[in-house]
Amino acid sequence: MQTVLASVDDFAPAAPSAAPLPGHGNANVIRVGLVGCGAFARFSMDRYRRLPGVTIRAVADIDPAAAQRAAVELGATVLAPEAISAASEIDLVYIATPPAMHFQQARAALEAGKHVLAEKPLATTVADAEALQSLAARHGRLCVANLVERYNPLADAVKSVIESRLLGELVHGLFVNEAADEGLEPSHWFWNREISGGIFVEHGVHFFDLVAYWLGQGQVVAAARSMRPVDAARDTAAPTVEEQVMCTCRYARPMTGDRPVVATPHAGVLFHFEHGFHQCSRMDRQEMRLVFERGEIRLFDWVPTHGTLRGLVDDAAGATLAGMLPDSDVTLIDCYDGAARHARGRFRSFDAAALVEISFSVGKDKLGIYGDVVRDLAADQITWIRDRLHRRRLTEADSVATVALACAADRMAMEAR
Ligand SMILES: NC(=O)c1ccc[n+]([C@@H]2O[C@H](COP(=O)([O-])OP(=O)(O)OC[C@H]3O[C@@H](n4cnc5c(N)ncnc54)[C@H](O)[C@@H]3O)[C@@H](O)[C@H]2O)c1
Numbered sequence: 073m074q075t076v077l078a079s080v081d082d083f084a085p086a087a088p089s090a091a092p093l094p095g096h097g098n099a100n101v102i103r104v105g106l107v108g109c110g111a112f113a114r115f116s117m118d119r120y121r122r123l124p125g126v127t128i129r130a131v132a133d134i135d136p137a138a139a140q141r142a143a144v145e146l147g148a149t150v151l152a153p154e155a156i157s158a159a160s161e162i163d164l165v166y167i168a169t170p171p172a173m174h175f176q177q178a179r180a181a182l183e184a185g186k187h188v189l190a191e192k193p194l195a196t197t198v199a200d201a202e203a204l205q206s207l208a209a210r211h212g213r214l215c216v217a218n219l220v221e222r223y224n225p226l227a228d229a230v231k232s233v234i235e236s237r238l239l240g241e242l243v244h245g246l247f248v249n250e251a252a253d254e255g256l257e258p259s260h261w262f263w264n265r266e267i268s269g270g271i272f273v274e275h276g277v278h279f280f281d282l283v284a285y286w287l288g289q290g291q292v293v294a295a296a297r298s299m300r301p302v303d304a305a306r307d308t309a310a311p312t313v314e315e316q317v318m319c320t321c322r323y324a325r326p327m328t329g330d331r332p333v334v335a336t337p338h339a340g341v342l343f344h345f346e347h348g349f350h351q352c353s354r355m356d357r358q359e360m361r362l363v364f365e366r367g368e369i370r371l372f373d374w375v376p377t378h379g380t381l382r383g384l385v386d387d388a389a390g391a392t393l394a395g396m397l398p399d400s401d402v403t404l405i406d407c408y409d410g411a412a413r414h415a416r417g418r419f420r421s422f423d424a425a426a427l428v429e430i431s432f433s434v435g436k437d438k439l440g441i442y443g444d445v446v447r448d449l450a451a452d453q454i455t456w457i458r459d460r461l462h463r464r465r466l467t468e469a470d471s472v473a474t475v476a477l478a479c480a481a482d483r484m485a486m487e488a489r
Contacts (some may be wrong), residue, residue, distance in 0.1 A: 102126050102454050105162035105186075107153050107177055108169035109133040109142035112191065116168065116218070117146055119447040126454065132156045153177065157184040164214070164457070167191060171274055172267045175200040178215060182207045187214035187457055189450065193277045193478065194471040196269035201475040205468040214453055216464075217471040220445035221282035223452070225398055225434055226376045230362065230369060231286050232396045233381070238389040240365025240422070242287075245343040247279050249374060252356035253315070253349040262349075263313050271297075271317045271347050272478040272485070278374075279360075280481075281466075281474040283323070283343055289473055290321035290343065295484035300350070316348040319481040345481075365417055366424070375442045378433035384415060384424035397432035405429055 102125060106113055109131050121128050128146040132153040133139040139150045156165055157180040165181035167174055167190040175195040178188045182204065194217035195201040208215035221227060234242050261267040268274040272295075283290065300313035322340040351357070360371040367383020381393060382405075394400040405427040415424040434441050449466065456462045 100125055100458070102457060103129045103161055103163045105129055105151070105156035105159060105165050106131045106142065106146075106148070107133075107156050107165060107167050108173070108191075109135075109138040110168060113166070113168035114142065114145070115443070116166070116446050116450075117142070119443050120166070120450050121146060123447065123451055123454065126450075129161055130156055130159060154180065157181040157186060162186060164189060164454070170261045170267045171196050171269050175204065178204050179207060182211055182213055182215060185211060185213070187453075188216075189214065189453060190217050190471075192217040192219055192471075193269060193273050193475050195475060196273055198472070198476045198479050201472040205472050208468055214457055215468050215471070216453055216466055217277070217474075218446070218449060219278060219281040219466055219471060219474060220442070220449050221278050221375065222285040222465055223445040223448045224376060224441060226371060226379065226432075227282060227285055229397050229432070230371070233369060233393060234286055234362070236392070236396065238385065238393055239367040239369075239381075239383045240417075242341050243363050243365060244341055245283065245363065246361045247283075247343070247345050247358070248360075249275075249279070249345075249347040249358045250351050250355070251275075251347065251349045251358070251374070252351045252353040254351075254353040256349065258313075265314065269478075270482045270485075271314060271349065272319070272482045273475065275347055276317070276319075276345060276481065277474040277478050279345055279347075280321070280477040281470060283321070284470065284473060284477075287323035287341060287343070290323045290477060292477060292480040292484055293320050293322050293342070294488075295319035295481045296488045297485040315350050316346075317481070317485055318344065318346040319485065320344045321477065321481075365420075366415075366422065373438050375438060375445060376434075377436065377438055377441055378431070381430040381432070382428070384422075384427055386423045387425045390426060390428045390430075393428075394430050397430060399435050400430050400432040403429045403431075 104120060104126060106117060106128065117128060120126055128148045130149045130151045131139050131142040131146060132151050143150045151159060156162060164187040167177045167188065169177060171193050174190045178190050181188050194204060204215050233239065256262050262274065296318055297314055298316040300315040321343050323343060324340045358374040362369045367381065369379060369381045371379040381397065385393065390402060394402050407426050408424055413423050413425055415422055452464050456464050
């Protein structure tokens, strides 16, 4: 959803190439049909059309002007939305309509034997998402949501740090998303829960999926939301605006190092997610914190571009951690000798040779890395269409699981006082 927050020009495709679209007439070429030619589709399609062996054949939108503009930009044919699924020359339908339309459009495409790459969320209810997963399995077709976060190199870097335990166990996490609503007028579908599914479902799915990539599936233990106050004098026509949601999820972590842990009722890593849409675009900001026994990682931007790791390390761990993080730069904050190397926490002793801060970066700005993850997700899924032995980073089950967590959080937030 964040894309509507930036200027539409940020997502405008590069000028269309004068060269013919690649792969016409080649049986190995994946022919894409686009349904929904809005802001984010323009951004994604500009990445998809540069993938080898991919061609954009047809576009559809209920707004004829949007469809026409996309057709010109992409060198594609305009069809009616229903005709995209029926068209024999389409292999993959990319659905970039608002969330409530995804289920029916994905179902129609799957029933017509197409592969589906849907914008997130896959669907706005768990039952619908599961029905799509079953249908895809029955037809042997792809049906995933565009959950790009796990395609960021920083997702892998953080996963390596967690699994290395060089900072000890992960204790808890926090994601604070102070998002802009400058591009979201009161009439925008984002504020309409019937269409968007609410903030957890429309937007939170990205971050539930990222944390699931690190920690497995979580369980919602608390949730709440807050509505924007209505100024009776000025906002007589204001819609009911859910502008802030938050929830806490628990992730089971059955082992600590190589030692089994006694399962207690409240064991596990607590992760808090907070999303608010109330900032101007220039103040849009996000921070994720992962707190370990001996340090923490902070990631910045909603598709993370950079971050810092700060922690107590022994002689070898500082360099090893720096090697796990891209474009890293180590600052020695403090060194310890003799008895000062002895540290304790959580009833355990450890050796601390130094306190270090490591900065790291993907080496690109937000739109640069965003374009890369959109491209890499599509490339990964298209490889699977061609080779079913290919192991995808994101599956149908992941796409369903994140809807399930989002719907559970939404339900709990709606019920909370
Ligand atoms: N993966 C990501 O990082 C990411 C980022 C932003 C948005 N999104 C998702 O992309 C989707 C679209 O978001 P957007 O910001 O581009 O919205 P948008 O409003 O700019 O575009 C939606 C388009 O769909 C068209 N449309 C609506 N109903 C239709 C129908 N029944 N048939 C055909 N076309 C229809 C609209 O006319 C519009 O052109 C949403 O699901 C959103 O959550 C994903």
